[in-house]
Amino acid sequence: MSDARTEILGRIREALADGPEPDPVERDYRRVSEADRAAVVAQLEDRLVDYRAGVHRETLQTVAARVAALLGEGRYAVPAGLDPAWLPEDTDGRRRVTEPATGEGAALAVAELDALAGVVTASTVSCSETGTILLTGRPDEGRRALSLVPDHHVCIVPLDTVVELFPEALARVEPTAVITMISGPSATSDIELERVEGVHGPRTLDVILLDRGR
Template sequence: MSEATPTTVPATPTPGPGGPGGEARAAILDRIRQALQDGPTPDPVERTYRRTSEAAPGDVVEQLVDRLVDYKAGVHREDLSTVADRVADLLGEGARYVVPPGLDPAWLPGDGQGRVRVTEPTTADAGALGVRELDGMDAVVTGSTVSCSETGTIFLTGRPEEGRRAISLVPDHHVCIVPLDTVVELFPEALARVEPTAAITMISGPSATSDIELERVEGVHGPRRLDVILLDR
């Protein structure tokens, strides 16, 4: 039996007709554009749904509170002078918790009462916590991008004060800080505040699902406990 000749594979793609950004890629995209130009004109899409809200800001916040409470989330109203104390109360004594690198330190308590804060690195390849390490954390504290009161949905988009998706999904307790000036009523309004290419995590209450007998089970796909701090800043 003859031995197989080993095949050498380049470590990284090389530029050129077959590589990323090469002539082949450009030719394919040009053909797609040409095909779209030669196709029929699409029918106009009527957008009769509401895209802007006329509700008062206070009413919008109250609607968000109503939705979050209905979803079994804890809701707390604080200002800049009390937010750190509230976070400390929610974390409890001796908690190990993770925070994203860009979260405002003024929103966080000190390391008293045995609490241990672990700050994520600014880049994923610089010692980011693995799944097992995140699972060993008691909680995570993050900010948020925008919240939609109509559906009770909080948007996280991976900004520095929110961190990568894993840190908001693996720990069992999520403390999410929602500034009042980021609360809108309608979904189109919320999407308008989100970068189109962002990796969006939408949170509507603690993670929950139902089994075949419709028994509610919490914490299957994310944090079992969600506390939302509405921050007047």
């Protein structure tokens, strides 16, 4: 730490030394869900559909075919840690581009990502109450740019990672992780409330709810 930074932080601590103690935060909100598992998954699906995401229920036997149908033709990106069993075989018209794990090679440039037909990633946890999918940069999810730059994101959500409440979701996240929260395709509205999609991320979001037990 630089001398200047040490001095500045020291002055801040000195200025706050005689400040009042904050009131304790009451945490009387729900932190553990008692909802039925099927109801939780159905709630997530309902929220995502309302946010204009495509939602598809698949098993380990059907997920690769669904990914192929969603992507169509072209080159698409995947993070190095994504389970290859979830992905279709390459064809003359469709080819997988795997981004190297951190420290094992050069990451795809932004221009390369922008030229791809899409990206396929896994996810860490999803909150059904808000319809939010959390990515935390794990090996099967990749860095933030991987899921934000391509115009089409196919996100695989294993059913056993779906919870109802946000406190439950945060409990599954590494505290120091960089979190990307996804609630439908990227969208915003202008001053006349005209909805525009794809401004800050993918224009198209397809979510595969994956039953890993079948």
